[in-house]
Amino acid sequence: MKLSATKQLLDLYKEQSALEDYQSGVPRWCTGCGDNAILTAVQRLCRDEGLRPEKTVFVSGIGCSSRFPHYMKTYGFHGIHGRAFPVAEGVKMSRPDLTVFVNTGDGDCCSIGAAHWIHALRYNMNMTVFLHDNQIYGLTKKQASPTSPIGTKSNTTPRGSYLDALNPLTVSLGVSNVSFIAQAVDWIPETLYEIVKAAYHHKGFSFVRIIQRCPEWLPKSLDPWLQDPERVQLLHHANGLQISQGLSRVYKNQVEHDPLDIHRAREIASNTDIIPVGILYQNREVACYEDTRHSGALRTVEAIKKNFNAELDKYSV
Amino acid sequence: MTTKKVTKKAGKKTCTTLKEHIVEIISDSGEGAQRCGQSLGSIAARMGNGIWTTEIIPAEIRPPARSVAGASGNRIRIGSSYITNGGDETDLVVAFNEQVLLGRVNARELKPGCIILLENMWRSHNDQNIVKSYTEAYERLVKAGYKVVEIPMEEECLKLTSNAKRGKNMFALGILCYIYSFELQMARDQIALTFGKKEKSVIDANVELLEAGHKWAEANIDFRFSIPATPSGKQQISINGNTSLALGVMASGMDICAMYPITPATSASHYLSEAFEKVGGIVHQAEDEIAACAFAIGASYAGKCTVTITSGPGYSLKQEAIGLAVMAEIPLVVVNVQRGGPSTGQPTKVEQGDLLTTIYGSHGDAPKVVMAPATIEDCFYSVITARRIAETFNTVVVILSDASLSSSQQPFDRPQFQESWLAPPIDQSPVPAGAKPYDWDPVTGIARRFIPGQPGGMHTVTGLAHDRDSHVAYDPDINQEGLRARSLKLAALQKTLLPPEVFGAPKGDLLVIGWGSTKGAIEEAVEGLRAEGKKVASINLRFLQPMQPGIKEIMQRYKKVLTIETNWSDNPNDELINEDSRRYSSLATLLRSRYLVDVDCWTEVRGQPVKPRTIRQVLLAKLEK
Numbered sequence: 034m035k036l037s038a039t040k041q042l043l044d045l046y047k048e049q050s051a052l053e054d055y056q057s058g059v060p061r062w063c064t065g066c067g068d069n070a071i072l073t074a075v076q077r078l079c080r081d082e083g084l085r086p087e088k089t090v091f092v093s094g095i096g097c098s099s100r101f102p103h104y105m106k107t108y109g110f111h112g113i114h115g116r117a118f119p120v121a122e123g124v125k126m127s128r129p130d131l132t133v134f135v136n137t138g139d140g141d142c143c144s145i146g147a148a149h150w151i152h153a154l155r156y157n158m159n160m161t162v163f164l165h166d167n168q169i170y171g172l173t174k175k176q177a178s179p180t181s182p183i184g185t186k187s188n189t190t191p192r193g194s195y196l197d198a199l200n201p202l203t204v205s206l207g208v209s210n211v212s213f214i215a216q217a218v219d220w221i222p223e224t225l226y227e228i229v230k231a232a233y234h235h236k237g238f239s240f241v242r243i244i245q246r247c248p249e250w251l252p253k254s255l256d257p258w259l260q261d262p263e264r265v266q267l268l269h270h271a272n273g274l275q276i277s278q279g280l281s282r283v284y285k286n287q288v289e290h291d292p293l294d295i296h297r298a299r300e301i302a303s304n305t306d307i308i309p310v311g312i313l314y315q316n317r318e319v320a321c322y323e324d325t326r327h328s329g330a331l332r333t334v335e336a337i338k339k340n341f342n343a344e345l346d347k348y349s350v
Numbered sequence: 351m352t353t354k355k356v357t358k359k360a361g362k363k364t365c366t367t368l369k370e371h372i373v374e375i376i377s378d379s380g381e382g383a384q385r386c387g388q389s390l391g392s393i394a395a396r397m398g399n400g401i402w403t404t405e406i407i408p409a410e411i412r413p414p415a416r417s418v419a420g421a422s423g424n425r426i427r428i429g430s431s432y433i434t435n436g437g438d439e440t441d442l443v444v445a446f447n448e449q450v451l452l453g454r455v456n457a458r459e460l461k462p463g464c465i466i467l468l469e470n471m472w473r474s475h476n477d478q479n480i481v482k483s484y485t486e487a488y489e490r491l492v493k494a495g496y497k498v499v500e501i502p503m504e505e506e507c508l509k510l511t512s513n514a515k516r517g518k519n520m521f522a523l524g525i526l527c528y529i530y531s532f533e534l535q536m537a538r539d540q541i542a543l544t545f546g547k548k549e550k551s552v553i554d555a556n557v558e559l560l561e562a563g564h565k566w567a568e569a570n571i572d573f574r575f576s577i578p579a580t581p582s583g584k585q586q587i588s589i590n591g592n593t594s595l596a597l598g599v600m601a602s603g604m605d606i607c608a609m610y611p612i613t614p615a616t617s618a619s620h621y622l623s624e625a626f627e628k629v630g631g632i633v634h635q636a637e638d639e640i641a642a643c644a645f646a647i648g649a650s651y652a653g654k655c656t657v658t659i660t661s662g663p664g665y666s667l668k669q670e671a672i673g674l675a676v677m678a679e680i681p682l683v684v685v686n687v688q689r690g691g692p693s694t695g696q697p698t699k700v701e702q703g704d705l706l707t708t709i710y711g712s713h714g715d716a717p718k719v720v721m722a723p724a725t726i727e728d729c730f731y732s733v734i735t736a737r738r739i740a741e742t743f744n745t746v747v748v749i750l751s752d753a754s755l756s757s758s759q760q761p762f763d764r765p766q767f768q769e770s771w772l773a774p775p776i777d778q779s780p781v782p783a784g785a786k787p788y789d790w791d792p793v794t795g796i797a798r799r800f801i802p803g804q805p806g807g808m809h810t811v812t813g814l815a816h817d818r819d820s821h822v823a824y825d826p827d828i829n830q831e832g833l834r835a836r837s838l839k840l841a842a843l844q845k846t847l848l849p850p851e852v853f854g855a856p857k858g859d860l861l862v863i864g865w866g867s868t869k870g871a872i873e874e875a876v877e878g879l880r881a882e883g884k885k886v887a888s889i890n891l892r893f894l895q896p897m898q899p900g901i902k903e904i905m906q907r908y909k910k911v912l913t914i915e916t917n918w919s920d921n922p923n924d925e926l927i928n929e930d931s932r933r934y935s936s937l938a939t940l941l942r943s944r945y946l947v948d949v950d951c952w953t954e955v956r957g958q959p960v961k962p963r964t965i966r967q968v969l970l971a972k973l974e975k
Binding site: 121330336 | 588600601603606625628629636641646647652653671674678761802804807809810811822
């Protein structure tokens with residue numbers, strides 16, 4: 034049976050997916066782990082946006098967070114520690130038609146993969162990145178990570194960690210070509226979803242740091258913020274997130290912030306007493322590396338042959 | 351070498367007919383000796399002569415002027431017929447100052463009695479120290495028996511140009527064209543080609559200098575050579591090994607090359623950045639070697655096979671990612687242009703030190719294909735073959751080139767483009783129901799790979815042990831099965847390989863085994879000994895993993911077997927070295943363990959290609975032992 038192109042496109046348009054179409058296996062994360070909240074938000078995003086599972090790739094490194102692709106019924110690439118970004122960049126460069134997500138943790142992104150993180154921001158390739166930041170190495174059983182608050186007791190720092198925590202937001206906001214920086218927390222699912230969605234819709238390298246709980250190794254470390262909603266500051270703006278009435282009843286600490294204002298974004302990001310939640314920075318004008326690099330030249334056999342022979346002519350003796 | 355000398359009278363001068371000659375042009379960095387040498391090589395190739403050009407490169411970008419370690423230039427072996435290697439010591443050298451020349455003398459690169467054409471401007475220099483060092487060097491060289499001819503290059507060039515420093519190289523080219531009886535018109539054409547992008551006045555000025563050099567030589571030089579050419583009759587191209595590799599990438603249909611700058615591999619990527627991107631190819635300069643490899647793996651996973659090009663230290667950094675590609679069965683071509691090691695070692699020098707790390711490297715059992723091109727032409731075809739193997743077997747193929755091939759130039763038959771070289775378009779058809787991403791064939795271990803975009807093929811590839819569904823494996827049998835499948839693929843490839851060709855006696859006293867760039871020098875030495883009635887032969891292994899069939903049977907036809915390599919092996923004559931302690935060379939280690947044959951080895955790590963004369967002496971000693 035032959036179908037017209039229009040008919041096929043209409044059929045595709047009508048195609049609906051359910052949450053189950055994106056779910057694969059039972060997550061093996063601990064009960065209460067923030068990764069579960071991220072998975073739920075992302076599966077919902079896929080369904081709501083009607084992402085085609087075969088055209089979607091989740092790339093991860095190593096760590097608790099990086100098991101994420103196994104729980105998605107899409108294509109996935111669970112690679113090696115710290116290298117999720119360059120793998121994802123290769124995927125996107127080779128196949129700009131694919132939707133690419135990256136799941137990385139605080140050790141994966143901010144420690145062993147830190148060089149790739151800086152450069153990934155600079156390349157600004159169109160992909161959505163979730164930094165699952167639980168401020169501890171979980172899979173290797175409790176060692177301090179770069180984002181662990183100073184004094185964190187762990188198996189490698191039994192008398193408390195020695196260094197101030199690295200701030201992924203200020204670091205990211207310091208890199209040239211940065212185009213989208215947001216922060217979410219796992220315990221406010223509504224904004225988590227809205228931020229994930231805004232990140233997905235941004236064309237460029239959308240970097241979302243998600244502060245998440247680790248009930249196994251740092252069960253109480255985020256309590257001050259969980260118990261005092263005043264210490265969570267919601268960012269809103271006509272060009273950013275809008276806050277629902279229901280949420281406003283609980284989270285009264287709100288501030289209007291224009292995501293184009295990078296200086297203000299850096300100020301907000303520097304505040305460690307209060308957790309800012311929302312879109313800190315968004316610039317839609319930054320070029321994507323894959324667009325800059327793809328010349329548009331058609332890789333036909335004839336073109337390759339012609340070019341090849343022209344090159345050989347230069348070296349003929 | 352056997353040099354047939356027929357002396358003819360041409361006017362009042364004699365013109366000596368030679369079978370071959372080795373010429374060197376050396377200067378301080380930036381004085382253009384390289385361009386002069388390259389042009390001379392190209393002219394000789396146009397005349398139909400066989401050539402082998404080697405770059406002489408200082409380690410620093412701008413070494414101090416007039417320094418012993420600062421020689422920059424080219425060395426060209428010109429022969430009547432096909433030339434397979436750089437040969438022995440130099441017969442004639444043009445030096446822009448005596449210090450760079452002394453560097454070459456100290457390195458024992460000049461033949462006894464070698465002709466030296468030496469710029470004499472230093473004799474009348476304002477600085478008395480320079481005058482002194484020049485005159486001392488001159489006397490030392492004359493005393494040592496070299497035939498030193500002083501040439502007033504600076505003086506003569508100043509008659510034509512205000513900046514003699516930028517014109518000397520073409521003046522020298524003119525002298526050399528006269529000495530080697532090359533047609534001046536060929537040289538003019540070559541200059542037009544070399545400076546093709548520049549204004550006509552630049553070309554004219556260079557041609558003028560060329561002609562002046564030629565004229566000066568005619569009036570002042572009392573000897574002349576001719577190396578009769580035997581043209582192959584086929585269209586040829588003359589390039590170096592790195593350009594050859596880059597052309598191979600273009601011809602293989604790969605779309606993406608990811609790299610990080612490293613000597614001596616980078617020039618391949620320079621060339622690709624220029625030529626490949628015209629037809630939609632992409633060279634990605636990553637933030638580091640690890641990223642370059644991971645980028646290539648990501649791109650290959652989602653599309654056509656990709657390539658990453660590096661050298662020793664970069665290869666070490668890539669090893670973990672290479673293991674991932676092996677584990678996840680993602681096709682990948684890795685080019686390692688070897689240099690001296692370990693650590694930073696000798697970045698611009700020749701060594702074959704990475705064979706074992708390539709075969710056994712990356713933790714755990716990470717079987718991959720390892721190939722070694724033996725000639726510059728081979729560099730080209732190896733990439734095409736490597737891409738095809740990588741995509742057929744979904745595995746990593748490493749091409750081990752080296753600094754000898756990368757910077758040497760040799761003419762070979764122009765490749766005739768074939769559509770079959772190109773990677774086919776990627777499969778985007780729906781995956782049949784029930785098919786699994788790792789449906790390992792029980793005999794060959796090969797599985798079809800699913801590429802993102804294929805409906806129904808969704809799965810997560812992982813570097814963790816995994817089952818046929820690509821699910822993380824907790825069952826002990828599954829790990830066993832996965833390792834078996836990945837190993838079997840090498841055996842399957844091995845069945846398609848042909849035995850190596852024996853060069854020389856079909857059976858006899860001594861078999862020499864080499865791999866990679868030493869082929870030409872080994873065969874030259876073997877050929878020389880054969881002509882003297884010795885029963886010797888050699889083979890060159892193009893595949894190091896898996897190995898070609900028939901090697902054991904070939905070894906058994908000779909009384910002794912010896913490898914010649916440029917990597918480390920302990921000298922059995924050293925006091926502490928005996929059978930218990932001796933560390934063998936890389937290939938000898940492999941051959942001994944695989945075939946249980948008493949393979950001996952001889953190696954050197956002087957950073958230079960092994961000379962045929964050296965090999966000849968080694969073989970003679972081995973035959974006597």
